[in-house]
Amino acid sequence: MKKKYRKLPRNTDYSAYRHPRWWPTWVLIAVMWCVAQFPIRFQWWMGKVVGLLAHRIAGSRRRITETNIRLCFPELPAEQQAALVRNAFIANGIGILELGIAWFRDPSKLMGITDIHGLEHFEHALSQGKGVLLLGGHYSTLDLGGSLVTQVIRADVMQRDHNNPLMNAVMTRARGRRYGTVLGAKDLRGLFRSLKSNHAVWYATDQDYGRKDIVFAPFFGIPTGTITATSRIAERSGCQIVPFSHFRREGKPGYDIYFHPALENFPSGDDLQDATAINSKIEQEIRRAPDQYLWMHRRFKTRPDPEDPGFYQRK
Template sequence: MKKKHRKQARNTDYAAYRHPRWWPTWIGIAVMWCAAQLPIRFQWWLGKCIGLLAWRFVKRRRHITEVNIRLCFPELTQAQQGALVRNSFIANGIGLMELGIAWFRNPAKLTGITEVHGKEHLDNALAEGKGVLLLGGHYSTLDLGGSLVTEYIEADVMQRDHNNPLMNAVMTRARERRYETVLGARDLRGLFRSLKKNRTVWYATDQDYGRKDIVFAPFFGIPTGTITATSRIAARSQCKVVPFSHFRRQDKPGYDIYFHPPLDPFPSGDDMQDATAINQIIEREIRRAPDQYLWMHRRFKTRPDINDPGFYGGK
């Protein structure tokens, strides 16, 4: 059956990107496509090399990662923190290679080295007929994990569009091949329509979105700006919120996808309690494979008081 996709305020027609100013982007896309055709072990090796180069030369992102690791893992020695920073760049370098697999290859070929855990939690939540928010996180397997999960379930996705329109077109078209509907990050009407149809919608909250509609809930023991929209969506739609995560195996090529019991009670009527529960789930999953999280993001940029000194300095 042919999938139907909601029209978005984005241009995914490749004919619109013929002008020479798009040629550098096309070259980058061609490189990604070629790399995606390589054997997975070679891709992992190449991703490790890319990660190590970024660790050595992309000093601003390394600084952000060092700050985040120091804040979140104070129990580690300085040497252990440094190793985790380095390994995080390696994991995200591999994730960049996996992005090509998600966009340009059929992830079905990876199901033989993928194991799904706890799918019954999602099935039980859907049986209630109110839809499911699939609460994800920004792990290094972000796109590939999302593509792999659609081999086992039907899902829609909310995405934040790429700043480069051509890259956004490639990303959107790739996701449209995997997800039933690709919703814009602010398309709440579309989200509620999907939930009303008892759909599963991939949704992530674990980034810093500024001061609007947030509470400062603990995340690794740090008061962290956390959006309250999840509670409002769940209250209005009566949907279930099912946490899930996906990780790359450390010892050999392979992946694990985890579905967890729905948050309950949720919403509780207390935004701080709800945000804390969400952050605790994400923190617990990060601790499964700490290097496979997007530590390069300034997660603690927004402080409880605007006069509080920032963690990241001027870098």
């Protein structure tokens, strides 16, 4: 998929996607739109089916998830680890269907079943006048949680482009309706402009980006490659770092969004100390609902010593 679309331009004008090569993607988008119109309960049920199907057939992603769960929750017996893996697929299956809600429905309609916790922490940080980095994570409610957040605050977002240019156009246009500005993942100039204007910017550090500009900070007790860019951004801009998270409720449909006090003494001048503080906060939030995290990602791919055996090598 990446090779197929690598040289195609990132164009958000739908008229650029009339060629028959895009028809399968248009069909998928139409299905997403239709499903998004169903009641939440029905979508959660369909998401569970999607998740269980993926758990059965997506062998590679299941092995990655099993490895991550085994590494991060060694205290759990094998049967509980297996249950957590299964529930993670269910949660992320629901999250896939929630993309349609985030992109094609009015998120204000869901505010009646959404509770906001700690908004005063965000407001206090923004009152400092230097902008706010909203330290998020890759939870299964990623896009929907972001859409709900923007119902109570104004925020910009940094995003990595979708590999499929048409899907990227839909995603970017949808996020453009929710967020103030949609910034590219490498648009640091745009990021600093937003912070200088005292905006909030959604920002996530919890993936493996390779060996460049990282330190190995503990994450669930494992030395984990963590980017140092957060410290550089805070140092240069003077912005506040406000951790936040968003989760789907168990049982009846509903969502919870949490804002936390800005990180203290950040940046500290010590990249490892800063990265440890960030990972600790993200870990703390993941433990609220461990199944609602994106465990399918190879978070521990980069090892401290390049000669160390990888965790994800197939036996």
